[in-house]
Amino acid sequence: xxxxxxxxxxxxxxxxxxxxxxxxxxxxxxxxxxxxxxxxxxxxxxxxxxxxxxxxxxxxxxxxxxxxxxxxxxxxxxxxxxxxxxxxxxxxxxxxxxxxxxxxxxxxxxxxxxxxxxxxxxxxxxxxxxxxxxxxxxxxxxxxxxxxxxxxxxxxxxxxxxxxxxxxxxxxxxxxxxxxxxxxxxxxxxxxxxxxxxxxxxxxxxxxxxxxxxxxxxxxxxxxxxxxxxxxxxxxxxxxxxxxxxxxxxxxxxxxxxxxxxxxxxxxxxxxxxxxxxxxxxxxxxxxxxxxxxxxxxxxxxxxxxxxxxxxx
Amino acid sequence: xxxxxxxxxxxxxxxxxxxxxxxxxxxxxxxxxxxxxxxxxxxxxxxxxxxxxxxxxxxxxxxxxxxxxxxxxxxxxxxxxxxxxxxxxxxxxxxxxxxxxxxxxxxxxxxxxxxxxxxxxxxxxxxxxxxxxxxxxxxxxxxxxxxxxxxxxxxxxxxxxxxxxxxxxxxxxxxxxxxxxxxxxxxxxxxxxxxxxxxxxxxxxxxxxxxxxxxxxxxxxxxxxxxxxxxxxxxxxxxxxxxxxxxxxxxxxxxxxxxxxxxxxxxxxxxxxxxxxxxxxxxxxxxxxxxxxxxxxxxxxxxxxxxxxxxxxxxxxxxxxxxxxxxxxxxxxxxxxxxxxxxxxxxxxxxxxxxxxxxxxxxxxxxxxxxxxxxxxxxxxxxxxx
Numbered sequence: 001x002x003x004x005x006x007x008x009x010x011x012x013x014x015x016x017x018x019x020x021x022x023x024x025x026x027x028x029x030x031x032x033x034x035x036x037x038x039x040x041x042x043x044x045x046x047x048x049x050x051x052x053x054x055x056x057x058x059x060x061x062x063x064x065x066x067x068x069x070x071x072x073x074x075x076x077x078x079x080x081x082x083x084x085x086x087x088x089x090x091x092x093x094x095x096x097x098x099x100x101x102x103x104x105x106x107x108x109x110x111x112x113x114x115x116x117x118x119x120x121x122x123x124x125x126x127x128x129x130x131x132x133x134x135x136x137x138x139x140x141x142x143x144x145x146x147x148x149x150x151x152x153x154x155x156x157x158x159x160x161x162x163x164x165x166x167x168x169x170x171x172x173x174x175x176x177x178x179x180x181x182x183x184x185x186x187x188x189x190x191x192x193x194x195x196x197x198x199x200x201x202x203x204x205x206x207x208x209x210x211x212x213x214x215x216x217x218x219x220x221x222x223x224x225x226x227x228x229x230x231x232x233x234x235x236x237x238x239x240x241x242x243x244x245x246x247x248x249x250x251x252x253x254x255x256x257x258x259x260x261x262x263x264x265x266x267x268x269x270x271x272x273x274x275x276x277x278x279x280x281x282x283x284x285x286x287x288x289x290x291x292x293x294x295x296x297x298x299x300x301x302x303x304x305x306x307x308x309x310x311x312x313x
Numbered sequence: 314x315x316x317x318x319x320x321x322x323x324x325x326x327x328x329x330x331x332x333x334x335x336x337x338x339x340x341x342x343x344x345x346x347x348x349x350x351x352x353x354x355x356x357x358x359x360x361x362x363x364x365x366x367x368x369x370x371x372x373x374x375x376x377x378x379x380x381x382x383x384x385x386x387x388x389x390x391x392x393x394x395x396x397x398x399x400x401x402x403x404x405x406x407x408x409x410x411x412x413x414x415x416x417x418x419x420x421x422x423x424x425x426x427x428x429x430x431x432x433x434x435x436x437x438x439x440x441x442x443x444x445x446x447x448x449x450x451x452x453x454x455x456x457x458x459x460x461x462x463x464x465x466x467x468x469x470x471x472x473x474x475x476x477x478x479x480x481x482x483x484x485x486x487x488x489x490x491x492x493x494x495x496x497x498x499x500x501x502x503x504x505x506x507x508x509x510x511x512x513x514x515x516x517x518x519x520x521x522x523x524x525x526x527x528x529x530x531x532x533x534x535x536x537x538x539x540x541x542x543x544x545x546x547x548x549x550x551x552x553x554x555x556x557x558x559x560x561x562x563x564x565x566x567x568x569x570x571x572x573x574x575x576x577x578x579x580x581x582x583x584x585x586x587x588x589x590x591x592x593x594x595x596x597x598x599x600x601x602x603x604x605x606x607x608x609x610x611x612x613x614x615x616x617x618x619x620x621x622x623x624x625x626x627x628x629x630x631x632x633x634x635x636x637x638x639x640x641x642x643x644x645x646x647x648x649x650x651x652x653x654x655x656x657x658x659x660x661x662x663x664x665x666x667x668x669x670x671x672x673x674x675x676x677x678x679x680x681x682x683x684x685x686x687x688x689x690x691x692x693x694x695x696x697x698x699x
Contacts, residue, residue, distance in 0.1 A: 067519050089520045096523065151523075178667060211627045228624055233615070236618055236619050238615050244605045247604035248604075252631060255631045257665035284641060
């Protein structure tokens with residue numbers, strides 16, 4: 001999702017940065033490249049001549065980067081990392097990890113070229129899942145764990161400034177299922193309460209609804225007019241044995257239950273939030289590089305615009 | 314050349330075998346582990362075994378169905394299977410508290426629990442949940458009250474966390490690091506100091522500058538208080554680990570027919586075999602088998618010509634989509650079985666709608682068990698539906 005957004009935002013000659021923070025190397029898999037180092041790399045060309053760069057932020061590397069900057073650790077840094085000392089420090093204060101990760105994102109957002117223009121037109125952060133995203137972004141809480149002064153503290157203050165400003169939009173990605181919709185709605189409330197600018201709700205993996213609307217509720221309750229189906233099929237010269245027809249009816253009921261559930265989930269989204277909503281189709285063959293471009297195009301068609309930092313869990 | 318189809322898993326035989334004492338359901342998040350665990354437990358209990366299911370973070374309605382909402386951190390009886398089924402929900406914090414009380418003198422235990430740092434580690438340290446699940450499993454097995462213990466594993470991104478987290482936690486608690494950080498001059502020994510040299514003192518200084526002295530002091534006090542009971546902790550963790558490797562344990566790797574979930578499942582299968590842990594098979598949840606023997610191309614072609622019968626056309630199109638989906642799922646599965654040909658598989662067709670009560674769980678159990686004879690039929694239908 002974040003990747004498609006980064007592509008969409010890069011189209012027409014812009015430059016975007018796609019950032020992942022959970023060490024999954026999901027970007028590399030998606031774009032079919034070697035695992036990303038802790039370094040910005042160009043990974044794709046967008047339609048109309050833009051470019052997408054990617055960065056896998058790693059908290060330990062970010063911490064060492066700081067130490068290097070402020071304390072000149074030299075070679076010892078690597079040894080410490082091997083010993084697990086760096087992991088230990090980030091474990092000790094879970095908030096530190098988040099400050100380090102979001103801090104790197106902030107640095108990318110604020111970076112300027114020699115003419116003073118932002119290096120990136122947009123930075124898209126593939127954030128942790130909805131359940132954890134607010135605590136991840138809300139570094140003010142994390143700062144309670146940390147010292148009141150020093151480089152990390154000012155770093156955290158900078159993060160708060162960027163993430164709570166109109167530069168940022170937090171988008172939420174959901175499926176049309178009960179639990180994901182509930183989590184999404186809860187997260188929208190939490191984000192608003194914590195003062196984050198919310199963006200859009202992306203409904204992912206929307207599947208075709210084939211049944212006529214008026215038939216859905218009845219079919220979901222198991223009432224399918226098998227006779228009408230048989231007549232309809234026969235009118236096209238298709239005479240099916242009874243067991244095949246039964247199978248079709250069973251598949252129809254399952255389809256209807258799903259569509260019915262999805263409609264209810266959509267209704268809950270509509271009732272509870274006024275955020276703009278974008279839909280992305282289910283990709284039958286899974287997501288690969290080609291389909292990513294299709295998704296990006298779908299997003300452009302639905303009017304994806306320009307915010308500077310995009311956060312999408 | 315198409316790979317040999319995976320052997321079908323006989324779930325009932327596994328559950329009925331009196332030598333099966335522990336079933337561990339593992340897999341990445343969101344694949345239906347909790348539902349699978351609960352369904353297996355009900356089925357085992359209804360087939361006559363005294364069963365307890367340890368769930369980690371059940372959806373609210375599932376917890377209600379099992380009557381677990383009011384329960385504490387101990388197994389409670391479920392209104393099913395003539396009282397042979399008990400269920401419990403892991404309460405991480407309470408399990409940790411109980412452990413501390415069991416291993417430390419009363420005043421020391423109080424000191425540990427009152428330490429602010431204990432709050433962090435007992436609730437939000439990644440790994441605590443896995444560690445406590447292991448501990449609870451050890452306790453349940455220790456009572457000897459149960460014929461069968463079914464364990465759900467904590468929701469995590471990676472299935473491997475279940476095996477790795479306790480180790481991570483041990484490393485954290487064994488106190489070497491914290492001693493190094495709080496008093497680098499005294500701890501660690503000469504060799505280590507030589508190794509990292511002045512860098513370490515700088516690092517320690519940097520860490521305390523960043524984290525603040527108070528946090529480090531709390532952590533240090535915590536680890537010191539914890540030190541005396543750490544041996545006991547580690548012994549128990551080792552005992553549970555041995556239990557997991559014993560022949561009475563069966564691991565079920567749970568996955569959904571999605572690339573990521575199956576990739577995780579494959580990692581986990583490899584890992585189990587490295588650790589010599591007994592794998593019973595792969596549960597592939599929420600599959601969409603084709604139910605009607607009609608080819609996809611034919612269905613689409615007829616649907617395109619059916620202007621006057623919208624319902625029939627819709628039925629044909631949704632059937633054609635379903636054939637596509639079933640093919641995709643089989644393709645994903647065959648990639649897995651190609652790399653792991655010996656692993657038995659149980660496909661569990663999707664149950665439409667939410668599973669919100671005991672009957673829903675029974676239906677899932679039924680599908681799990683039926684996988685053994687249904688596979689052949691399904692494969693046949695899919696072939697001819699192409």
